[in-house]
Amino acid sequence: MTKMRASGKKSVSIKDVAKLAGVSVSSVSRYLNGGSNVSPASQKKIAQAIETLNYRPSALARALVREINPAIAVVTINSSQLGPTQMLGGIEARARERGASITISVPETDRREDILNSLHMAADQNPLGIIFMYPDMVDENISDFFPLEGPYVMVTGQQTMGAHEVSLCDQEGGEIITRYLLSLGHKTVYHVAVPVRLEYNRRLQGWRKALENTGSYIPDPIICGWDPEDAREIGRRLALNDDVTAVFAGNDELAIGLISGLRDMGKRVPDDVSVAGFDDHPLSGFWDPGLTTIHQEFIRAGRESVDLLLRQIPQYQENPDGGITDANGDETEISKKSLDIHGKLIIRNSTGAPRQEK
Amino acid sequence: MTKMRASGKKSVSIKDVAKLAGVSVSSVSRYLNGGSNVSPASQKKIAQAIETLNYRPSALARALVREINPAIAVVTINSSQLGPTQMLGGIEARARERGASITISVPETDRREDILNSLHMAADQNPLGIIFMYPDMVDENISDFFPLEGPYVMVTGQQTMGAHEVSLCDQEGGEIITRYLLSLGHKTVYHVAVPVRLEYNRRLQGWRKALENTGSYIPDPIICGWDPEDAREIGRRLALNDDVTAVFAGNDELAIGLISGLRDMGKRVPDDVSVAGFDDHPLSGFWDPGLTTIHQEFIRAGRESVDLLLRQIPQYQENPDGGITDANGDETEISKKSLDIHGKLIIRNSTGAPRQEK
DNA sequence: CTGAAAGCGCTTACAG
DNA sequence: CTGAAAGCGCTTACAG
Numbered sequence: 001m002t003k004m005r006a007s008g009k010k011s012v013s014i015k016d017v018a019k020l021a022g023v024s025v026s027s028v029s030r031y032l033n034g035g036s037n038v039s040p041a042s043q044k045k046i047a048q049a050i051e052t053l054n055y056r057p058s059a060l061a062r063a064l065v066r067e068i069n070p071a072i073a074v075v076t077i078n079s080s081q082l083g084p085t086q087m088l089g090g091i092e093a094r095a096r097e098r099g100a101s102i103t104i105s106v107p108e109t110d111r112r113e114d115i116l117n118s119l120h121m122a123a124d125q126n127p128l129g130i131i132f133m134y135p136d137m138v139d140e141n142i143s144d145f146f147p148l149e150g151p152y153v154m155v156t157g158q159q160t161m162g163a164h165e166v167s168l169c170d171q172e173g174g175e176i177i178t179r180y181l182l183s184l185g186h187k188t189v190y191h192v193a194v195p196v197r198l199e200y201n202r203r204l205q206g207w208r209k210a211l212e213n214t215g216s217y218i219p220d221p222i223i224c225g226w227d228p229e230d231a232r233e234i235g236r237r238l239a240l241n242d243d244v245t246a247v248f249a250g251n252d253e254l255a256i257g258l259i260s261g262l263r264d265m266g267k268r269v270p271d272d273v274s275v276a277g278f279d280d281h282p283l284s285g286f287w288d289p290g291l292t293t294i295h296q297e298f299i300r301a302g303r304e305s306v307d308l309l310l311r312q313i314p315q316y317q318e319n320p321d322g323g324i325t326d327a328n329g330d331e332t333e334i335s336k337k338s339l340d341i342h343g344k345l346i347i348r349n350s351t352g353a354p355r356q357e358k
Numbered sequence: 359m360t361k362m363r364a365s366g367k368k369s370v371s372i373k374d375v376a377k378l379a380g381v382s383v384s385s386v387s388r389y390l391n392g393g394s395n396v397s398p399a400s401q402k403k404i405a406q407a408i409e410t411l412n413y414r415p416s417a418l419a420r421a422l423v424r425e426i427n428p429a430i431a432v433v434t435i436n437s438s439q440l441g442p443t444q445m446l447g448g449i450e451a452r453a454r455e456r457g458a459s460i461t462i463s464v465p466e467t468d469r470r471e472d473i474l475n476s477l478h479m480a481a482d483q484n485p486l487g488i489i490f491m492y493p494d495m496v497d498e499n500i501s502d503f504f505p506l507e508g509p510y511v512m513v514t515g516q517q518t519m520g521a522h523e524v525s526l527c528d529q530e531g532g533e534i535i536t537r538y539l540l541s542l543g544h545k546t547v548y549h550v551a552v553p554v555r556l557e558y559n560r561r562l563q564g565w566r567k568a569l570e571n572t573g574s575y576i577p578d579p580i581i582c583g584w585d586p587e588d589a590r591e592i593g594r595r596l597a598l599n600d601d602v603t604a605v606f607a608g609n610d611e612l613a614i615g616l617i618s619g620l621r622d623m624g625k626r627v628p629d630d631v632s633v634a635g636f637d638d639h640p641l642s643g644f645w646d647p648g649l650t651t652i653h654q655e656f657i658r659a660g661r662e663s664v665d666l667l668l669r670q671i672p673q674y675q676e677n678p679d680g681g682i683t684d685a686n687g688d689e690t691e692i693s694k695k696s697l698d699i700h701g702k703l704i705i706r707n708s709t710g711a712p713r714q715e716k
Numbered sequence: 717c718t719g720a721a722a723g724c725g726c727t728t729a730c731a732g
Numbered sequence: 733c734t735g736a737a738a739g740c741g742c743t744t745a746c747a748g
Contacts, residue, residue: 011484011507013725024735029727039733059482060422061725065740069418071461080447089438092464101479103429103461106450121459124417126369149369228644253641260644283611283641286586286618371741382719387743397717419741423724 012053021049032057063126071101072309073122076133077115079106081226082251082279083168083298084133087155090302091131098310100128123150128316129309131155151312153305157202164312165338166305170278173294173343174206177248177276180292180345182210184274185353186246188217192224192234192258194250203250203278224250228257235261238273245273245354252277252284252293259287259350270352280346290348301341308339370411379407390415421484429459430667431480434491435473437464439584440609440637441526441656442491445513448660449489456668458486481508486674487667489513509670511663515560522670523696524663528636531652531701532564535634536606538650538703540568542632543711544604546575550582550592550616552608561608561636582608586615593619596631603631603712610635610642610651617645617708628710638704648706659699666697 014032018025023042031038031046038046049055063069072095076084088104095102105122107114122130129151157170181189191207198204204221211218222238224230231254238244239262249255255277259269269275269289277284280295310316372390376383381400389396389404396404407413421427430453434442446462453460463480465472480488487509515528539547549565556562562579569576580596582588589612596602597620607613613635617627627633627647635642638653668674 011725014727015725025726026728026735026737027733030734033727037733042733056478056482058422058484058725059479060418060427060484061740062727063740064416064418064422064742065725065727067740079450080443085438085443092437092462096464096466101461101463101483103459104450105459106454108454120414121417124414125459126416126418228641232644256641256644260646263646283586283614286590286614288618288621288646369741372743373741383742384719384721384744385717388718391743395717400717416741419724420743421724422726422740423742423744425724 011058012055014055014057016053017046017049017055020053021045067126068315069126069128070099071103071125071127072129072131072306073103073105073125073127074131074133075105075107075115075118075122077107077110078134078226079104082253082281083296086298087133087302087305090299091306092302093299094303094306098306098316100306100310103127128313129153131305131309151309153308155301155305157196157200158205159338159340163337164308166301166308167338167340168296168298168301169340169342170202171206171209173278173296174203174248175210176206176343176345177278177292177294178207178210179214180347181246181248181274181276181351182214182216184246184351186274187243187354188219188246190219190238190244190247191221192231192247192249192254193221194254195223195225196250201250207248224254226253228253228260231255231257232261232264234258235263236265238262239265239267246276246351247273248276248278250278252279252281252291255284255291255293255350256287270350271355274351274354276351278343284346285348287350289350292348292351293346294343295346296343297341304339304341308337311336369416370413372413372415374411375404375407375413378411379403425484426673427484427486428457429461429483429485430487430489430664431461431463431483431485432489432491433463433465433473433476433480435465435468436492436584437462440611440639441654444656445491445660445663448657448662449664450660451657452661452664456664456674458664458668461485486671487511489663489667509667511666513659513663515554515558516563517696517698522666524659524666525696525698526654526656526659527698527700528560529564529567531636531654532561532606533568534564534701534703535636535650535652536565536568537572538705539604539606539632539634539709540572540574542604542709544632545601545712546577546604548577548596548602548605549579550589550605550607550612551579552612553581553583554608559608565606582612584611586611586618589613589615590619590622592616593621594623596620597623597625604634604709605631606634606636608636610637610639610649613649613651613708614642614645628708629713632709632712634709636701642704643706645708647708649704650706650709651704652701653704654701655699662697662699666695669694 014025014028018028027038027042028046035043074091078084092102105118107118131153133155153164155166157168159167178189193201193204222234224234235258249258255275259275262269262273267273277291277293280293284291284293372383372386376386385396385400386404393401432449436442450460463476465476489511491513511522513524515526517525536547551559551562580592582592593616607616613633617633620627620631625631635649635651638651642649642651
């Protein structure tokens with residue numbers, strides 16, 4: 001029974017406990033699972049044996065026999081970005097509250113095979129389900145990856161899959177911030193886009209839509225990398241063009257890089273050009289000037305995605321405090337399957353009215 | 359064999375494959391594990407069965423029987439801070455390269471019981487080992503938590519445990535940056551400290567040491583929260599004191615908050631007061647003024663901690679490219695058990711000589 | 717090359 | 733209340 005581990009340490013099993021306590025393995029198991037049908041005497045002996053052996057049941061064996069592993073697998077690309085980081089925090093916290101552990105895997109690259117591989121590795125653990133962050137950043141069609149067996153939820157920039165999805169409403173946000181900039185009096189708004197496949201770049205789409213709807217001139221979007229340094233370069237170039245009076249950057253980091261570039265060339269923000277970001281990075285309010293941006297509730301998105309996932313699992317249905325299932329145990333509202341998390345416009349000082357003509 | 363999962367989906371097992379392929383379970387297993395001793399004919403049939411059933415071996419069952427779960431458990435507090443975030447990225451990437459998955463658990467609070475709980479939950483998965491980030495931020499003595507069974511590595515601000523530890527050399531960094539500030543001509547340097555238990559606040563200790571060694575006046579350190587807003591408050595207060603010409607903040611976010619507070623009160627940085635941070639946050643170079651700071655190699659720290667952990671596990675010993683074990687398979691160098699990762703002074707524009715007296 | 721058997725550490729009916 | 737047995741999905745000697 002006392003076997004060696006990979007580490008060379010010996011690990012104690014339920015058999016050891018049973019032997020030391022002088023009872024059967026079944027009894028120990030019963031004790032472990034609530035103690036019903038175990039005499040006080042046995043309980044005492046077992047408790048003692050566990051104590052002296054420093055026994056802990058193997059989560060692995062349990063998961064195997066119970067056919068349910070209380071773990072949530074999260075797969076994410078761009079794990080170092082603000083959104084994924086904050087969402088992971090939310091997922092982690094909510095998972096803990098609900099008694100689930102979390103496993104994370106990030107694909108080596110954006111390519112189909114790597115993503116599939118990550119998704120499969122995640123599924124192999126027989127987790128409660130998979131939370132897939134930003135599938136729409138992948139340069140492939142999502143439907144190619146799913147259905148994987150088992151529950152899942154996607155966190156996306158925009159509702160598209162139809163089910164089990166929490167959406168950050170990026171398009172709406174892009175539209176709102178662009179409109180705001182236009183409302184300030186700018187003729188048009190330039191866009192420095194985050195490096196996401198165009199069809200799935202919702203922020204960009206919102207920007208375009210706002211421009212279209214107001215009949216404004218639509219400049220080509222400028223595709224940027226994730227590095228603020230790239231945005232700085234772009235800022236320097238943009239500074240050369242006096243038609244540029246307002247720029248919406250795909251996220252706050254890029255907005256910050258952009259402002260640096262603009263300043264490198266002597267432009268003032270917002271006097272010469274207004275710059276808005278997206279996300280409401282924790283430091284955005286401290287910037288000088290404070291960044292006008294769209295606040296995203298990433299942490300909440302993470303938490304909600306856990307609930308959305310667990311809602312698909314019978315054992316985790318939480319009728320008591322929510323009325324999530326009806327009398328038949330069926331899902332009551334379609335809306336419970338997906339969720340929109342709306343961004344909020346935060347107006348600070350990096351944006352303002354354009355300078356008077358000439 | 360085809361059982362239901364928690365999700366209600368059926369899952370296919372090795373038995374199903376064996377049956378469909380018309381061979382024994384053993385043969386399928388052999389096929390799965392390299393295919394030696396399986397006739398080409400069988401291989402074909404098995405491959406086909408796997409394909410049509412869409413079979414994937416259960417990682418759980420494998421881990422159980424092999425008595426080794428190729429997963430690294432990382433437990434961390436303050437998971438949303440820059441350091442942990444970046445380290446997690448490094449851990450994740452390196453773990454992937456070395457064929458391990460990763461599991462993360464963050465204690466609910468800093469209290470002993472919660473930490474122990476996280477540590478135990480991690481250990482219950484029978485992982486390859488545990489990477490414990492910033493144990494020294496915990497308000498308890500580390501030795502209380504270990505030895506837990508199995509391999510582990512700590513990532514700390516300063517080498518203290520003696521073994522299996524990667525240290526970020528915070529004290530050295532604090533000393534270096536304080537000395538730099540002094541070298542600029544400042545009479546002394548104030549410190550806005552990160553909310554870490556004093557005995558383990560290495561950055562603070564380095565600062566104090568530099569002051570002591572140069573015989574400078576040692577002001578009381580100002581304890582701050584993690585929120586830059588707290589630092590802003592402190593900045594406003596500090597602005598009232600004309601003796602304050604140089605401040606070293608416990609990290610870049612706080613430095614940024616501090617600068618905001620100083621400016622709120624009309625102080626200029628660095629003209630009126632120099633401010634230095636710590637970590638070299640990705641945005642620090644874009645700040646205006648650029649932040650003088652200590653660059654920390656968090657990602658590398660994460661990667662190294664994985665290697666340090668795996669080095670404790672026979673199956674992962676990598677003789678080929680490193681000579682990590684000697685002829686007897688013993689560890690050759692003590693130094694391989696722990697690692698110092700030195701920070702690097704980055705001089706930017708938030709610091710300068712003090713203004714001429716009056 | 718191949719299959720039957722035993723075993724990993726647990727849990728869950730099933731008879732007492 | 734209690735123990736023996738079967739089983740979770742795999743792997744690993746062991747005999748052919």
